Amino acid sequence: MRSPGTATALTAAGVTKRFGGLIAVDSMSFELADKEVLGLIGPNGSGKTTMMNLISGALKPTSGEIRLYDDGITGIGASRVAQKGVARTFQLVRMLPAMTMLENVMAGGVFGHARRWGAELEDYARALLRRIGLSHAGDTPVSALTYIDQKRVELARALASDPKILLLDEWLAGLNPTELKIGIALIEQLRAEGCTIIIVEHVMHAIRSLCDRCIVMSSGVKIAEGTPAEVLADHGVIRAYLGDADA
Amino acid sequence: MSILVIGLLLGGTYALMAMGLQLQYGVARIMNLANGEILIAGAFTTFWFYAGTKASPLFALLLVVPGAFILNWAIYRMFIFPLVRRAKSQGKLEVDSILATFGISFIAVGILLAIFGGEYLDYSYLAQPVFIFGERYGLNRVVAFLASAVLCAGLYLWLHKTRAGLALRAVSVNPSAAGLVSINVARTSALAFALGGAVTAAGGSLLSMFLTFDASLGVVFTLKALVIVILGGVGDIRGTIVASFILGFAETAVATLIDPGLTLAAAYVLFMIVLLVRPEGLFGRRPA
Amino acid sequence: MTDNLKQRPPMLADMAQAVRGQLVVTAAERRNLVISVAIFIAAALVPLIFGGYALQLAISIVMYTALATSWLLFSGPTNYIALSTAAFFGIGMYTVAGGIDLLPYPVLIFGAGVMGAAMATVVGLATLRVSGVYFVIFSLGLAELVRQIMTWLQHVLGTMSGLYVTIDRSETEYYWQLLLLTAAVFLVGWWIGRSRLGFALRIIGNDELVAVHCGINTAIAKVILFIISSAFASVAGALVAPRWGYVEPVVAFSPFVSFQVVIMALLGGTQRLWGPLLGVVPFVLLWELISIEFPSQTTLLLGVCFLLIVYVIPNGLTGIVEDAMAGRTDFRAQLSDAAKRARSVVNDPQANLGKPIREALDQIRANSAELGGTVRDSLRTAIERWNSRNA
Numbered sequence: 062m063r064s065p066g067t068a069t070a071l072t073a074a075g076v077t078k079r080f081g082g083l084i085a086v087d088s089m090s091f092e093l094a095d096k097e098v099l100g101l102i103g104p105n106g107s108g109k110t111t112m113m114n115l116i117s118g119a120l121k122p123t124s125g126e127i128r129l130y131d132d133g134i135t136g137i138g139a140s141r142v143a144q145k146g147v148a149r150t151f152q153l154v155r156m157l158p159a160m161t162m163l164e165n166v167m168a169g170g171v172f173g174h175a176r177r178w179g180a181e182l183e184d185y186a187r188a189l190l191r192r193i194g195l196s197h198a199g200d201t202p203v204s205a206l207t208y209i210d211q212k213r214v215e216l217a218r219a220l221a222s223d224p225k226i227l228l229l230d231e232w233l234a235g236l237n238p239t240e241l242k243i244g245i246a247l248i249e250q251l252r253a254e255g256c257t258i259i260i261v262e263h264v265m266h267a268i269r270s271l272c273d274r275c276i277v278m279s280s281g282v283k284i285a286e287g288t289p290a291e292v293l294a295d296h297g298v299i300r301a302y303l304g305d306a307d308a
Numbered sequence: 309m310s311i312l313v314i315g316l317l318l319g320g321t322y323a324l325m326a327m328g329l330q331l332q333y334g335v336a337r338i339m340n341l342a343n344g345e346i347l348i349a350g351a352f353t354t355f356w357f358y359a360g361t362k363a364s365p366l367f368a369l370l371l372v373v374p375g376a377f378i379l380n381w382a383i384y385r386m387f388i389f390p391l392v393r394r395a396k397s398q399g400k401l402e403v404d405s406i407l408a409t410f411g412i413s414f415i416a417v418g419i420l421l422a423i424f425g426g427e428y429l430d431y432s433y434l435a436q437p438v439f440i441f442g443e444r445y446g447l448n449r450v451v452a453f454l455a456s457a458v459l460c461a462g463l464y465l466w467l468h469k470t471r472a473g474l475a476l477r478a479v480s481v482n483p484s485a486a487g488l489v490s491i492n493v494a495r496t497s498a499l500a501f502a503l504g505g506a507v508t509a510a511g512g513s514l515l516s517m518f519l520t521f522d523a524s525l526g527v528v529f530t531l532k533a534l535v536i537v538i539l540g541g542v543g544d545i546r547g548t549i550v551a552s553f554i555l556g557f558a559e560t561a562v563a564t565l566i567d568p569g570l571t572l573a574a575a576y577v578l579f580m581i582v583l584l585v586r587p588e589g590l591f592g593r594r595p596a
Numbered sequence: 597m598t599d600n601l602k603q604r605p606p607m608l609a610d611m612a613q614a615v616r617g618q619l620v621v622t623a624a625e626r627r628n629l630v631i632s633v634a635i636f637i638a639a640a641l642v643p644l645i646f647g648g649y650a651l652q653l654a655i656s657i658v659m660y661t662a663l664a665t666s667w668l669l670f671s672g673p674t675n676y677i678a679l680s681t682a683a684f685f686g687i688g689m690y691t692v693a694g695g696i697d698l699l700p701y702p703v704l705i706f707g708a709g710v711m712g713a714a715m716a717t718v719v720g721l722a723t724l725r726v727s728g729v730y731f732v733i734f735s736l737g738l739a740e741l742v743r744q745i746m747t748w749l750q751h752v753l754g755t756m757s758g759l760y761v762t763i764d765r766s767e768t769e770y771y772w773q774l775l776l777l778t779a780a781v782f783l784v785g786w787w788i789g790r791s792r793l794g795f796a797l798r799i800i801g802n803d804e805l806v807a808v809h810c811g812i813n814t815a816i817a818k819v820i821l822f823i824i825s826s827a828f829a830s831v832a833g834a835l836v837a838p839r840w841g842y843v844e845p846v847v848a849f850s851p852f853v854s855f856q857v858v859i860m861a862l863l864g865g866t867q868r869l870w871g872p873l874l875g876v877v878p879f880v881l882l883w884e885l886i887s888i889e890f891p892s893q894t895t896l897l898l899g900v901c902f903l904l905i906v907y908v909i910p911n912g913l914t915g916i917v918e919d920a921m922a923g924r925t926d927f928r929a930q931l932s933d934a935a936k937r938a939r940s941v942v943n944d945p946q947a948n949l950g951k952p953i954r955e956a957l958d959q960i961r962a963n964s965a966e967l968g969g970t971v972r973d974s975l976r977t978a979i980e981r982w983n984s985r986n987a
Contacts, residue, residue: 283761
């Protein structure tokens with residue numbers, strides 16, 4: 062089935078990001094193993110999304126290094142990082158509004174890590190939509206889809222590039238309980254297929270059930286690392302989330 | 309040495325037109341391609357004033373500044389505001405306002421041509437030499453520079469010491485946040501636009517003391533003002549002033565050492581350098 | 597990890613498949629192609645029927661169609677208003693004028709395209725990586741800048757300010773050359789639309805951040821488009837150089853060319869490849885009129901045209917045409933909607949029938965002539981039920 066591989070998919074070494082006087086990410090170092098699902102959690106404003114933006118290349122680190130399967134990807138720009146095999150979803154879902162569902166998925170599969178075109182691209186996109194569980198006709202405009210379906214399209218778009226690493230930035234946010242179950246099952250499916258994923262989440266039971274390992278950030282710094290159970294019982298983590306009284 | 313001084317004198321006077329555009333683009337967020345024409349209108353009005361009254365052109369400012377303020381307020385209300393209202397995104401507004409102000413600039417040129425004809429206009433005022441560091445310079449340039457410095461300083465103080473100025477600076481940093489602290493963004497933008505036009509026209513008025521103008525020169529001045537604003541950084545007054553001096557100096561150097569017909573080329577070289585090296589300008593905020 | 601490398605077919609087969617993919621057309625596309633070819637053939641026959649003044653106008657129309665459509669190739673997808681057409685047009689003219697004594701004319705035409713592409717590369721790489729506004733400003737002064745440099749160069753090299761191009765060609769030849777250029781522009785535009793580049797541009801136009809994260813180098817995509825668009829403008833200049841005969845900077849780089857091209861393209865509409873054509877024809881004729889009747893107010897009237905387009909016809913003539921066509925289908929949808937509402941209200945025993953049914957009925961009565969079969973039936977049923985309830 063699946064077992065975390067031995068190769069290191071992603072290395073972050075001393076990654077720091079400053080915005081003027083504000084240090085959003087402070088000397089973060091961690092490793093992501095091949096086929097592992099890593100949870101990145103922490104209170105609001107702890108720098109999780111900034112970290113995701115640094116990995117995906119949307120932001121350039123002020124200092125530090127990021128390597129993808131031992132290939133340096135620090136500061137090369139988001140489009141090149143995507144071509145090398147990092148795909149992501151966004152905190153607020155970003156559809157291509159004037160395009161159909163199928164075209165949205167196809168968009169991910171042309172210029173990224175996998176480069177398909179024509180009939181081959183279309184077939185692959187359709188297969189992905191089926192795999193994700195969307196049964197609408199391919200030419201449905203995305204503006205007509207529900208929020209969970211749009212999120213699925215975004216996920217399919219990310220998968221269309223055969224990424225080496227998938228970044229899910231609060232992908233389960235804003236879902237009602239039924240949709241949440243579907244969403245978690247979907248990520249579980251990806252995990253079973255051997256995808257390497259970094260999940261930023263606030264939904265704790267999803268973190269517990271999906272992640273092999275967890276890293277906790279607070280004010281830009283890593284304050285805990287370990288299995289979800291270990292990390293969520295850690296006093297420092299509880300204090301970061303809830304304050305001193307509940308530690 | 310003389311290049312340095314002339315360049316500084318020129319740059320200092322350019323500062324006004326750049327400030328005007330800074331107010332219009334930085335605060336009201338309208339790329340006003342008719343900026344140069346407002347400058348020309350200020351220059352022509354001063355010429356007409358001087359030709360008619362023979363009084364110091366500095367008095368023309370009393371006419372030009374309020375006149376330009378009212379004119380630009382009217383332009384904003386009639387032409388720009390409908391675009392702001394109907395624009396679905398900042399990008400669409402930029403495109404629309406560029407085209408609209410472009411159209412206005414043509415109409416302005418047409419009107420100026422109709423009133424003043426196509427010849428070059430200049431007048432001789434305070435053309436006596438004055439000596440600085442042992443070289444002679446036109447007194448008119450010095451006076452224009454001093455007047456410009458006074459006006460710029462006044463503008464700077466107003467922006468930093470008054471509530472209205474604070475509102476303007478707030479809107480230039482973040483319009484939606486400014487709206488949340490109950491600043492009337494629409495009104496502030498209109499004020500900024502009108503004020504920008506008045507400042508630019510004042511600049512034209514002062515420049516007319518030592519430069520020759522014709523109705524079609526507007527575009528060149530618009531471009532120079534833009535290069536200054538971009539070089540200095542959108543939204544930053546200090547940047548505008550520093551960049552004005554840089555451009556004035558570069559232009560004078562090129563005109564003296566290479567060829568006087570390449571002044572625009574000098575501005576464009578600066579433009580290219582900014583775009584390639586530091587697109588946010590000297591003092592601009594780097595987008596995250 | 598390295599799986600993808602193994603999956604890739606050899607490069608030649610890849611390219612062949614890409615070309616084959618490009619050539620597959622749908623029925624609708626085939627129809628459009630046939631119509632386009634028919635129009636071009638009809639256009640080609642024009643010089644055989646008309647001569648003199650009409651032919652001169654036709655030459656203007658064809659030249660501006662080439663310029664406006666190639667302008668659209670870049671400014672349409674990116675929404676950056678390029679004001680630089682005159683700069684490239686002038687470069688094309690000067691390539692011919694400067695080289696006419698050194699190289700054969702056909703080589704110079706190609707050379708003009710190369711020069712235009714080279715300048716577009718420099719300008720594009722410098723300006724297209726940052727906000728679109730800076731590009732527009734840069735392009736505004738580009739023609740003026742090139743003119744200044746040209747003047748200075750000629751001054752330094754000691755040549756006269758104007759250059760003669762003495763090639764003898766008939767008006768018909770100019771017309772056909774420009775028509776061929778226009779056909780090439782359309783062909784390239786069509787090809788781009790179906791290509792990866794076209795897809796990339798659509799994605800960029802929808803959401804640039806998503807485009808970047810899909811692996812698209814957005815700056816390069818825009819630069820490539822800009823190069824293609826500008827090269828065509830240069831070739832147009834090269835083709836027209838011998839017709840004007842005497843080339844000097846003030847005339848070759850006249851900014852009016854840029855502005856008129858923009859107006860024509862906007863007037864026609866920027867959402868369709870054939871949009872500019874729709875704007876060129878009326879505008880060329882209108883401008884002829886203006887040049888004759890109001891020669892000293894051309895600048896002012898140009899400004900008025902700009903304002904009219906921004907405020908009155910923001911979507912161009914194609915927008916108006918397509919809105920009119922969409923209005924009819926839209927209206928049918930509205931009616932069938934009204935029918936559904938009427939039916940659901942009638943079938944609901946709890947519903948308060950009065951207002952919704954009355955509104956639907958009014959809509960029906962006002963437009964009964966337009967109704968389609970099923971819509972009419974369901975409405976009839978609704979009316980009957982309502983009548984039976986309220987008899």
